[in-house]
Amino acid sequence: MKMQFKRQEEIALVLILACLVGIFSFVSFGSGVVNLASTNEIGNSLEKINALKEELEEKQAILAQLYKEIERLKEKLARLEKQDFSKEKEMAAIKQEIKKYQAKIAKVNKEIAVLKAKIKEAEKGYIDVGRLGGSLQIENPLYIECVKEGLIIQPKGKTVSLAEIESLFKRIIEGEYCVVFLVRPSGFESFLKAREIAEKKEGLKIGYEPIDSSWKLKFPKGVRT
Structure with a gap:
């Protein structure tokens, strides 16, 4: 029992020392409360960010396709100019079509710029969990956020109350090979x-990893849920 208590003291000391030297920019373990309601709000924010990123990827795919179409038309125009100057009407039509695609590209680029600005704004205050020391040492772990009320299995947000830890947590980590506790x-x-x-x-x-009460967490892409 003394050994267990001593080990708990050692863990606490390590975490507190990490705070003091500024490795984690962590505020004292004695302050701050994170409740499950605020965690749900953070989850909603992350969903919004992911939705914006998906929309951005779609716009970028559209943009790439528009550039391909312009290249195709330019190549066709170049062939006509070399081979047959009599097809002026067809060449004029191609030039008009190129202008239309250029206008579409300008519009999509503006939409992409707006989306990037929205993502940047939405991501303010988020900490990239994948860059924290404990995460860097372990590849693709199961992330467990530790709060006053119990545990939150991230990034899905499944909760385990303090009273349920002993009965449920053992089942949660069955089949897992690595976990990172975000405390x-x-x-x-x-x-x-x-x-x-x-x-x-x-x-x-x-x-x-000790994490501050105010930090919003951003998890690596493809992390297990």
């Missing part, structure tokens, strides 16, 4: 409970 200032108790269970699973790689 909010209020979530140290949840972290200790979950970590104790995780350490009993043979071969499971474990990482942990």
